[in-house]
Amino acid sequence: MSRIAVTNLTKVYGDDTIALDDVSFEIDEGEFVIVLGVSGSGKSTLLRCLSSLTSPTEGTIEIDGDEVTQTHDDIAMIFQQHNIIGQMTAYSNALSGSLSRSDFVESVFQLQDSAEKYRALEALETVGLLEEAQSKARNMSGGQQQRVGIARALVQEPRVMLADEPVASLDPGSSQQVMQYLLEASVDRDLTTMISLHEVNLARKFGERFIGLRDGKKVFDGYSEDFTIDIIDEIYGDIDIDGIVAEDGADTNETETGKRATKGGSAV
Numbered sequence: 287m288s289r290i291a292v293t294n295l296t297k298v299y300g301d302d303t304i305a306l307d308d309v310s311f312e313i314d315e316g317e318f319v320i321v322l323g324v325s326g327s328g329k330s331t332l333l334r335c336l337s338s339l340t341s342p343t344e345g346t347i348e349i350d351g352d353e354v355t356q357t358h359d360d361i362a363m364i365f366q367q368h369n370i371i372g373q374m375t376a377y378s379n380a381l382s383g384s385l386s387r388s389d390f391v392e393s394v395f396q397l398q399d400s401a402e403k404y405r406a407l408e409a410l411e412t413v414g415l416l417e418e419a420q421s422k423a424r425n426m427s428g429g430q431q432q433r434v435g436i437a438r439a440l441v442q443e444p445r446v447m448l449a450d451e452p453v454a455s456l457d458p459g460s461s462q463q464v465m466q467y468l469l470e471a472s473v474d475r476d477l478t479t480m481i482s483l484h485e486v487n488l489a490r491k492f493g494e495r496f497i498g499l500r501d502g503k504k505v506f507d508g509y510s511e512d513f514t515i516d517i518i519d520e521i522y523g524d525i526d527i528d529g530i531v532a533e534d535g536a537d538t539n540e541t542e543t544g545k546r547a548t549k550g551g552s553a554v
């Protein structure tokens with residue numbers, strides 16, 4: 287687990303598309319954070335900057351005090367399109383998470399040492415797919431494929447787990463299952479975790495801390511108890527969110543983590 291510090295992060299694409307505008311926050315070790323915002327608000331850009339897939343225009347990102355400037359095994363990224371290889375088994379896909387620790391030939395012939403193989407099986411167990419280890423990924427459901435993607439990320443043995451819209455293409459049941467496995471992986475392995483989501487109800491169910499982006503600016507940073515309908519309005523603007531929220535009132539939210547918020551939140 288690791289501590290993340292983002293300071294005055296700005297990302298401008300081309301001449302004038304400001305995707306992130308002077309965003310700063312700190313995340314404690316082991317926190318489970320959900321990034322929310324409408325399409326185009328900058329969620330993916332934030333996660334891509336954190337994983338060094340995109341370079342910031344200005345500002346810094348530090349993990350445990352060290353500035354992050356290039357992709358690193360300590361930071362795993364899970365994508366919406368899980369990028370797993372359909373012809374390979376769930377196990378082989380998971381094992382490929384060890385790629386940076388093995389040479390190419392070892393990987394092709396699966397000659398990784400037994401510790402790596404054990405890690406792959408353990409990661410599949412974490413995402414509830416041990417019994418499907420020998421199933422071809424292409425024969426698995428979208429939700430199962432995403433869980434294989436999570437297993438592969440875990441085999442990387444990261445300290446920080448990032449997931450960009452990991453459930454965007456899944457049905458509601460599979461989305462909940464994938465979120466549950468992400469949460470369990472985060473808690474079991476003490477991973478500092480940031481996940482971008484579109485869906486407010488899902489965010490409220492699983493999130494403990496929330497960062498809201500609007501037009502590239504951070505408009506909220508706080509915990510469940512402060513994640514009220516007014517704040518959701520602030521993040522989502524005029525978009526009609528009736529029926530998405532407020533089954534039981536956002537301000538009485540109990541998260542799946544079972545942890546109550548310990549810090550106050552604020553619209554900024």
Ligand SMILES: Nc1ncnc2c1ncn2[C@@H]1O[C@H](COP(=O)(O)OP(=O)(O)OP(=O)(O)O)[C@@H](O)[C@H]1O
Binds near residue numbers: 323328
């Ligand atoms: N590679 C790129 N080149 C140019 N503009 C980009 C690029 N990537 C993102 N943008 C722009 O930056 C802004 C933020 O986009 P980003 O993808 O980060 O938002 P998002 O909140 O993740 O949206 P979505 O939920 O639709 O993925 C948008 O205006 C988008 O069009």
